[in-house]
Amino acid sequence: MLQLLLTFDATLRLATPLILCAMAGIFSERSGIVDISLEGKLLSGAFVAAAVTALTGSPWIGLMAAICASVFMSLIHGFACITHRGDQVVSGLAINILASGLTIIIGIALFKKGGQTPALSSDERFRGIEWFGVNLMDNIPIIGTIYRQLISGHSLLVYMALLAVPLCAFILYRTRYGLRLRAVGEKPESVDSAGVSVAWLRYRALIIGGIFCGIAGAYLSISHGANFVREMSAGKGYIALAAVIFGNWRPIKAFYACLLFGFLDAATSRLQGVDIPLIGEIPIQLMLAIPYIVTVLLLAGFIGRPTPPAAIGVPYEK
DSSP states (O other): OHHHHHHHHHHHHHHHHHHHHHHHHHHHHHTTOOOTTHHHHHHHHHHHHHHHHHHHSOHHHHHHHHHHHHHHHHHHHHIIIIISOOOHHHHHHHHHHHHHHHHHHHHHHHHOSTTOOOOOOGGGSOOBOOOTTHHHHTTSTTHHHHIIIIISSOBHHHHHHHHHHHHHHHHHHHSHHHHHHHHHHHOHHHHHHTTOOHHHHHHHHHHHHHHHHHHHHHHIIIIISSSOOTTTTTTHHHHHHHHHHHTTTOHHHHHHHHHHHHHHHHHHHHHTTOEETTTEEOOHHHHHHHHHHHHHHHHTTSSOOOOOOTTTTOOOOO
16 A cells, blocks of 8 residues: 555645646647647756756845746747747757757756756755644544555745636637637637737747746756756656657646556666566666666557647648
8 A cells, every 4th residue: 555655645746837838738739739849848947947956045136047047938939839930840859959958058057067066955956845733633543544655745946837727728728818829829810810919929938838848847957856967857848748648638638648657657767686486586787677668658659549739730821
């Protein structure tokens, strides 16, 4: 029972950056912008959060700096794709490559640690929050364990990720902005004929996505981790994009997809070095590859066929 709860706890922690990046991808792609740059924005946010926190000693300043860095990357993507109607896939890949190189170069220049940032103390990180009544709940069988392991003890950024899902769903389906955002991803000429700026709607979607990616990056380096290391995002931005597609560009479904990927990551970590009956010990390389193999299978359409926004990837011209 405890091992299962610990696996679910690890699932939630590992799924947090995926959830935040998936919500970012939903906003961007619902507006009609292909956002492969999730990986680059996540990596930029992780580096800036760790670097600024190491220099200032404040995780809150690091978080705000991470958001600013990620939004800046989003604006570059928007400038290329919206203002200049460039190829959205090429622009996204360029941002990913740019982020990968800049984080190493700036990291070496600032800290002389081979691209890493200094290790942060516990006071310089977002630590787990112990909820009220944890010790009291421990006296209740099963429920007390669930309360301590799954509900309590997570950092603020984990709870922010969980709140982001219903918030995104509410914005998309219960607000005027959400209605316009979905419309601009399906038929932008109709939105334009109603007197609403297509470019501004798409820029706003990218900015919102940048905020989420910045929080996700900060979580990686100053909450879940204690510093930044090279290529820290490790493909999580791409996996989040796969979750968006698997979830059919809907927040709740994408959230479940992120939990699936988080569970696979957590389960493979716990199965490393374990002898499985009739199979034996699975090579660690194969275990680490399982989440990515599942991603490829999902994107190949083995589980349903996703229906993307009609105008996604198409530059709008009046």
